[in-house]
Ligand code: ADP
């Protein structure tokens with residue numbers, strides 16, 4: 148085929164594809180426009196996962212009647228006018244691509260009144276062309292309504308996920324802007340049901356309360372840090388509030404929501420040694436710096452940024468978060484490895500890490516310097532073991548025909564419960580326990596969507612959960628095996644786990660692993676000889692007794708041969 152310049156219509160479709168990947172991208176662009184217009188109230192309404200309807204209303208500056216049509220021209224923007232402006236962008240939008248891109252793939256209605264005008268303008272566009280236009284009265288601000296998204300793009304439509312999944316992406320996007328702009332009042336209506344709203348009083352903890360619940364709002368730690376030219380601020384979770392995916396990491400640069408591997412790494416580095424493998428912190432971090440220090444013109448979705456001084460940003464963020472964490476009771480818990488705090492699990496972290504079983508700072512344990520001492524075990528049946536005693540209320544010492552076994556009581560119990568839960572489920576014989584007093588749980592918008600998507604699956608495991616007002620749910624029954632003490636925590640971890648895309652494990656295994664982990668006996672718990680014997684007996688009957696459901700070892704084995712070698716009896 149000879150080279151030719153593409154027709155403008157085709158060009159706009161190609162460009163639209165970059166900006167509007169899925170319904171949540173439309174919501175993002177419209178909300179950004181409302182924020183750029185200085186709105187203090189933004190309401191978002193969505194139906195059918197955004198494919199049916201997306202409506203974003205604001206009380207911002209509005210568009211002058213003479214400019215409404217121009218707003219839908221490609222590369223038409225009121226936000227920058229020369230290349231010097233591009234060097235220091237102070238607004239969220241600047242490419243002039245969103246409205247034309249959305250209009251190219253949907254039917255769009257705009258109704259706006261500029262603050263300096265007495266009457267508003269209404270315009271309707273179909274396939275990018277103006278279908279009708281008139282003057283109409285309304286209060287100051289703008290409402291953009293998008294219908295039939297991707298109707299004429301069956302290929303894109305085919306790639307969309309279920310309504311619940313798309314709604315959950317939208318809820319995530321709106322939540323992020325609510326976190327970035329606590330001074331703006333947001334509301335999100337999903338299929339006529341209020342997903343969340345924020346007060347707009349400028350208090351980040353209030354927004355967190357609405358999104359993640361009161362406990363998280365109260366426990367988050369304040370982050371502040373100032374460098375020569377940048378400021379880091381926000382809230383991060385104390386280690387016990389850690390989650391099983393990275394959905395709770397929110398980064399903003401001059402209040403722009405960004406996805407940044409650099410900032411993710413800086414945050415996770417600040418938590419090094421404080422979280423179990425597979426756990427991630429919650430963090431809401433904003434970095435304020437002169438616009439010239441950061442390039443936002445990296446990608447059409449403007450979700451990536453390039454810092455001029457990457458290292459300095461990295462160090463400041465890590466430093467600021469470490470500062471926040473150092474003010475928690477964490478420091479003491481670290482020093483007393485087996486304290487019976489509510490998060491006793493953390494001390495057993497180095498033991499169960501992937502690299503080695505020992506940790507030098509642990510009294511009485513084998514250190515990392517002697518790795519040849521211990522052999523990880525292949526997955527084979529356990530011999531019959533005799534319980535000798537308990538070490539540090541955490542490990543069971545047992546003797547077998549071939550030496551000494553040191554068993555992590557939590558990991559071992561986790562394995563037992565995991566297999567039992569899966570067995571009951573596969574035989575459709577899950578034991579259910581009704582709760583005399585139903586428990587109320589408040590879910591984040593995202594958790595709520597995950598719950599809706601997985602309600603049938605959870606029912607198979609014995610959960611009976613019903614809606615009880617705005618994002619409130621009543622737990623009426625749970626799997627009988629489940630520990631009742633931390634029911635709410637278990638359920639929200641379970642929902643996180645189900646929502647996690649980083650973890651490709653089948654859903655039944657995710658559920659069983661979460662339930663097992665939260666219901667198993669803890670490190671730090673004293674066990675009687677009978678209890679230890681029973682635990683070992685059940686472990687012997689397990690199919691994979693030597694690893695916990697996360698693949699970490701349940702035990703360390705020192706063979707008689709190794710002992711003889713270590714004691715110099717043989718060479
Ligand atoms: P950009 O945001 O990059 O400028 P858009 O296509 O998103 O490009 O919007 C084009 C223009 O329309 C904006 O520059 C702005 O002047 C105007 N506009 C869009 N949405 C709104 C809104 N909600 N309130 C006021 N003006 C708006």
Ligand code: MG
Nearest residue numbers: 176180240245
């Ligand atoms: Mg825009």
